[in-house]
Amino acid sequence: MxxxxxxxxxxxxxxxxxxxxxxxxxxxxxxxxxxxxxxxxxxxxxxxxxxxxxxxxxxxxxxxxxxxxxxxxxxxxxxxxxxxxxxxxxxxxxxxxxxxxxxxxxxxxxxxxxxxxxxxxxxxxxxxxxxxxxxxxxxxxxxxxxxxxxxxxxxxxxxxxxxxxxxxxxxxxxxxxxxxxxxxxxEPPFRDAQQEVDLSTATRIVAVGRGVKDETQLAMVRQLATALGAEIAASRPLCDAGWLPMDRQIGSSGQTVAPQLYIALGISGAIQHIVGMKGAKTIVAVNTDADAPIFEIADYGIVGDLFDVVPALVAALEAR
Amino acid sequence: MPDREVLDVDILIVGAGPAGLAAALRLAQLQKAAGGEPLSIAVLEKGREPGAHALSGAVLDLSALRDLIPDYADRQAPVDTRVTDDEVHLLTAGRAWRLPFTPPPLANHGCALISLSAFVAWLATQVEAEGIDLFSGFGGAELLWDGHVVTGVRTGDRGLDRQRQPTAAFEPGVDIRATLTIICDGVRGNLTKVLVQRLGLDRDRLPQVYALGIKELWETPDTRLAPGRVIHTMGYPLRLHEFGGAFLYGLPGNQISMGLVTGLDYHDPLFDPHQAFQRLKQHPFVSTLLDGGSLVKYGAKALPEGGWHAIPRLASDGVLIAGDAGGFVNSLRLKGIHLAMRSGMLAAETAFEAVRAGDVSAARLARYQDAIDRSAIRTELYPVRNVHQAFGHGLAAGVAFAGLSMLTGGWWLRDPMPATAGHERTATLADFYGSAAETAVARRSAPKYDRRLTFDRVTGVHHSGTHHREDAPSHLLVHDLEICRTRCAVEYANPCTRFCPAHVYEMVDDGQGGRRLQINASNCVHCKTCDIMDPYQIIDWVPPEGGDGPQYDGM
The missing domain is CATH 3.40.50.620 (HUPs)
Structure with missing residues (x-):
């Protein structure tokens, strides 16, 4: 037993x-x-x-x-x-x-x-x-x-x-x-610990990387996350730049996750990021660079601009 | 806020590398021989454990080890692989020629092929077995002074956030007060830099010149280089006016230790040592050795190459300098570990007598320099004192002079032959490229990596095992970010983005139509190149939170 x-x-x-x-x-x-x-x-x-x-x-x-x-x-x-x-x-x-x-x-x-x-x-x-x-x-x-x-x-x-x-x-x-x-x-939790987000329990994650150029694109990505009921996460450069809090960082210096669905938007696929998400069941990658290493581990890959792809995904999800 | 702790010792050694550990062990031996009230000795190391930050080729000349630990073999020193073959090859873009003979300085027969990281870790066990306190994970952040007398070291604070504000995990650094401090903080050590500048210890000495070594450890499906086979190359991918060369060492277990050493005194502001290293691996001579293998480990470290005339004054009130911090490297033999160890041993001998005698004045400690002048260090370094300067005039001049100096005992019409600090030799775009500068900058295409043989810097960083707490303060202090986006962008096209082998420096969109410098401090592999090579000398490398940095096991 x-x-x-x-x-x-x-x-x-x-x-x-x-x-x-x-x-x-x-x-x-x-x-x-x-x-x-x-x-x-x-x-x-x-x-x-x-x-x-x-x-x-x-x-x-x-x-x-x-x-x-x-x-x-x-x-x-x-x-x-x-x-x-x-x-x-x-x-x-x-x-x-x-x-x-x-x-x-x-x-x-x-x-x-x-x-x-x-x-x-x-x-x-x-x-x-x-x-x-x-x-x-x-x-x-x-x-x-x-x-x-x-x-x-x-x-x-x-x-x-x-x-x-x-x-x-x-x-x-x-x-x-x-x-x-x-x-x-x-004792009551530390200030640092209070805001901790545990992404390891998320079933769906939409993660963004350097391909996201400005705040309006980030808003678009948030729409996609909402439509999917997904948590939002990021690779290091975005957290580093302060666009998302550091506790939403995926990778070797952030969290390790294994959701059912992982959508990587504008993430090139540095090995530091891959080690944090390669356990995801289905990986979807969107990137303008067809040679980006993320496509080597993606189950579905779209070579294209986030500005074209993300609104189309949101529209398709909302139409269902 | 908790009070700062204070620890008092007789002798403090900063840095558990070959020099610091040899010093510690020699002190323990002297202690045993002399008897009496034992001196209290402590060793500080910024790495998580001794050896974590140690990186070299490495071919070890066993002479110093033999003197320090005669029964090193019985004590299982990891120095089993002996050099069996020495070869020197000259590479052009597509071909390799083996030199018919091996130049005497590159004859390594009887030397051992080692992992410096493993060797240092072993040396640390010998030191700890003598009951010496070794504090790993504590970097020396600043020197403690009493007037012009060094009285110890303050270790770095822990648990600060990016704005240097204390977090819940804050612990202030400890003041370690010592009667005598032996600084062995390695190439371009942060404490040595401050000490030398403040006391003018480099007055009347030549400026130190450095090189950058980028190293990878590979594992191949079958034996490509028999264990003990040593290959050095000259020429490609470097140009005639660039100092350096490659090494390829066969290790047991189908492993190859290989790397490229590039003089940090190149002229071309667009030169990129990491790119040169990738081109080296694509050369048929090298790619056939690595083909089908996998990258195990990556790392980089600067090395002092200025030689005898660039060694600063090594003693002042309450303080001695040993090892790479002092510049004990024979750039012609490509070796320094044994010299570092020997300098540590000599420093220990002077230190022991001085502390016992209750006199740690500069005058008393000058006996350390006398000891070096009488030692095998001078015998080895003095005859080649002008060789590195000669290479400053190009590969052909350097090789010719190296040969000639064997006849003249290193003498030359001008002795010391003058030298210039490496960062001053980098030409501006306008000077190097003239009217073609703009085209040269624009013509550079984004490098392509095949991810089999060639890898980008970030992948390298992953294989270096480097870790720094992401929300810690940056340990790379750039004193004027305005210069980066204005003057440097125009004059040099931001060479930090090229000479850093770890993608710490990056010019990014500032959101206002311009560019700004972004510092990815957590990528830093502690090589010190930026501190050395920045043309404006506005970068200060300081130790990050103790224990953070690369993990060079096996390197």
Whole structure:
């Protein structure tokens, strides 16, 4: 049995959690998902529609605000009683914070940023990039269960998850922590952190690059994003010039995304940008330069001026 | 705002490169031999870890290492690949001729082919094993002074935003106060530059001249150059009046270390070292070696080539200079690592005695210069003291003089042979092209890259592993942006956009019908070329937030 630690946002499992579920099912289709929080009723109902065998609600007022102590204490207890073969989590900022402690607490092996899973000669083999992504290592975890695995965002596809007919049973497990277990005092978020946009959860992204020459073109691009229900993002030069905030930058010095649809407008495709978006399912590129490297990875390419192409796309979308 | 921390040490070494680490290790050895109350020693390094910012070809003359760590082989120094073959080729646009013999200065038999980054990382483990504190990720931002006496170094602040305002992550730099500071901040080091200017340490010395080395590491599907095979080339893609040449070294694992060294004293304001490097790779002699291979790593670094007469005074009150910061490179042999190490060792010896004696005055520390004058450094550098200046008169004159100087012991009718700082040798468009200047500028077409053999600068930067926090203040201070869009655009057509190998400088539309300089500081690979080569000398390279910069593992 696999234990999936599901992340939720607005009482829905996050896309990263769905990807982690897809990964977990490659190890063993018997997946139990746990949701943590102050009140997990709605999130558990939503998660129960996923292809899992059981949902566990782990509720405590102290879990309302994230602390590594609270999360680790509760999960360690749950893992102890369920004895799963693997614990799988999406590789989020929060997971990066508490998972090493969880592994240490359980004396369990930990593999982070898994990008692929295969069974080789009866042993589950995990792929993970090393040396800044230049090499992919195949790793077999040794030692007694549980093995803890975090899953890189964008590496697994959640769209192929099977649909379910009946919701999975939901079980509430009493939380055992007390306030005294939690040593961290959580302060209000920093000014910097408050405005952070998490583009990794966006299903559609319209990204702009240097090909956009002025503010009127940017307005046109915003129209396209609205028509598609997409987030807007940019390559470095535009964020650098202050046209879009820096937290909307995609690439090696910005965010890494893997949306269903990525429309690259006037982006030449510098490798620094590509590494941040190559996991997108469908990539559409519009650029005046037919030799631009972006076309090498695009599924659909349009050689043309944004001024011609973008309004046509907006008109076509609005006509539907 | 938190208070600035203060740390007191006896000897502070700035820069964990070959010179700084050799100095640290020598101090530890002297300490052990002398016994008594141990001196406190600290080493600062701006890179994330030692070796992160170290880049060279590199052929290592093992003499200094042998003296510093006689049992280096038992200690697994990464110097296993010995040079087996030396070749020199002359390239023209389409052909290559091998010289029938290898000129003596380029005979590398017995030397090791190394990754300088790996070598420095190893040297650091030796230093740390001696219990010396090595602070990686802390650059020396400024010198601390008491009058004209250097009393230590202030490290850079962290967590400033672009407008230099503190963010939530702000941490002020630390004042490291030292009885004696040994500055090993590398080629065109930011502290050395200030020190030399403020104290006039370059008075009566020749101006330092530099070259820019652009290097790539390639991996090929089969062995094209046997490990230990060393090839140097002259000629194409450089013209006769441009100093420099290429290197191609065979490494284990089907790897080729290759690069182009270009004198930063070229005349043509439109010359572009990065473009020249791409043309080198397209030359059939080189392209057949790289064909079907892949680019593993990219990097660039300036190197001091002025030689003996360009070395500044190396000691002043409370301070010594060693390594590339002092200009210890033999440009004829294309080597400096062993000289850097030896200068570090000699600096350590002077420093140890001086601090023990409680006298760190300039007069006492002048013993360092005496030690250098009696050492293998002078034996090696003095006879070739005029060679680089001779190359200033073109390749043919340089080669002729290099040969002649072997007979005269380096003597020439004018000794020292005069030299000019490289940035002053760049001609204006009008001077170089005359009435054809406008056509020359207009005729340049946007370079094409095939992305197999040739790559644009930005792709290179990616392969250098360079990282800087995007919202940090620019660490490239351009003191007058007005000059860029007016005078420089007309006189030189903004050469920074060409000599920078990392696409830091860019002229962009200013939205008002003109152009302005945009500084992509986060691309910077810390080569220092802009600080050296800007014709108006209005660019100051200062260290970015500690730990940021390239990641040169394997280089």
């Amino acid at each position: 696999i234990l999936l630690v599901a992340d939720t946002s607005d009482d829905l499992p996050t896309p990263a959690s769905l990807e982690a579920l897809a990964a977990a099912r490659q190890i063993d289709p018997a997946v139990t998902a746990v949701v943590l929080g102050r009140d997990t009723a709605a999130a558990a109902d939503a998660a129960a529609r996923l292809p899992v065998t059981e949902i566990i609600r782990l509720e405590h007022p102290a879990l309302g605000t994230y602390t590594p102590d609270g999360t680790v204490a509760e999960l360690a207890g749950l893992v102890g009683s369920l004895a799963p073969s693997h614990v799988v989590l999406p590789h989020t900022y929060q997971a990066r914070d508490f998972v090493p402690r969880l592994a240490a607490r359980l004396a369990a092996p930990l593999l982070t940023e898994c990008t692929g899973i295969a069974t080789v000669e009866g042993r589950v083999t995990f792929a993970r990039p090393i040396f800044q992504g230049k090499v992919v290592a195949d790793i077999v975890l040794d030692g007694p269960a549980p093995h803890i695995v975090t899953v890189q965002i964008g590496a697994f596809r959640a769209d192929d998850l099977p649909t379910t007919t009946a919701p999975a049973p939901i079980r509430q497990v009493p939380a055992a922590i007390t306030d005294a277990d939690i040593r961290q005092v959580v």
